[in-house]
């Protein structure tokens with residue numbers, strides 16, 4: 651049998667936690683880019699498993715809290731969530747090891763000239779896949795806090811998965827974490843987050859509506875060149891994004907449901923899934 655089929659060796663006693671990955675079993679390959687926590691590289695685990703390895707830059711993440719949370723995150727398993735395989739936390743920098751998605755972020759994928767011709771049916775299917783992943787997180791009372799096309803990844807055959815869910819809680823850069831900061835995702839935030847940073851699965855639903863708009867505009871920037879304060883003003887006034895040309899009225903109505911001012915008026919992801927399935931059928 652190829653080494654891939656070799657069953658994982660039983661963890662050596664209780665000391666070796668199953669979410670702890672032995673770095674000697676990881677070969678680091680090319681750089682995939684840089685994110686909130688520093689450089690991310692492609693990796694090969696145990697000679698055959700493709701992975702992505704975040705190498706935590708010092709001072710970017712509250713590491714001990716994250717390592718504690720990693721035990722919970724490895725249990726979140728769904729076909730539309732980027733799987734966390736484990737962490738290498740016995741050395742610095744710590745590594746976060748996840749499943750590898752070969753086409754990179756959904757935002758760049760939509761903007762890429764060769765995918766610029768994707769039809770509405772494929773766009774709707776991609777939104778549905780994100781919705782499935784988010785419905786799973788909602789069911790497990792897990793809030794993403796930074797859902798956007800840039801934080802979803804594309805694999806083979808237009809498979810789309812939600813990535814980096816929950817990580818916003820461990821970012822130390824207050825330019826990112828405070829709603830007044832330059833890096834705060836204002837254009838994906840509902841009124842209750844802008845005013846009280848009150849995150850919930852219903853604030854993820856608002857962000858999902860903006861993600862749908864990103865997909866149907868093939869990766870346009872929401873609100874164009876408006877500044878963050880101008881967007882805050884618009885959102886507080888109840889003004890929402892216009893209908894993308896590639897988008898039917900039915901689909902635009904689903905987006906608008908995500909942008910209702912009151913969180914409780916917005917549909918849950920498990921309801922959104924039915925709404926999108928209804929549109930798909932038409």
Ligand SMILES: CN(C)c1ccc2c(c1)CCN(c1cccc(-c3cc(Nc4ccc(C(=O)N5CCOCC5)cn4)c(=O)n(C)c3)c1CO)C2=O
Pocket residue numbers: 682683684685686687689690702704732748749750751752753754755796800801803813814817818821
């Ligand atoms: C706090 N929050 C919300 C965070 C925290 C960290 C990160 C992010 C958000 C999102 C950005 N990010 C990050 C940074 C760097 C890499 C990855 C990243 C990139 C992957 N894949 C690829 C594949 C190909 C390419 C590529 O170069 N191309 C060009 C040629 O055509 C195909 C595509 C790029 N990435 C991948 O599989 N994972 C799991 C993560 C990721 C995603 O993980 C982070 O590391």
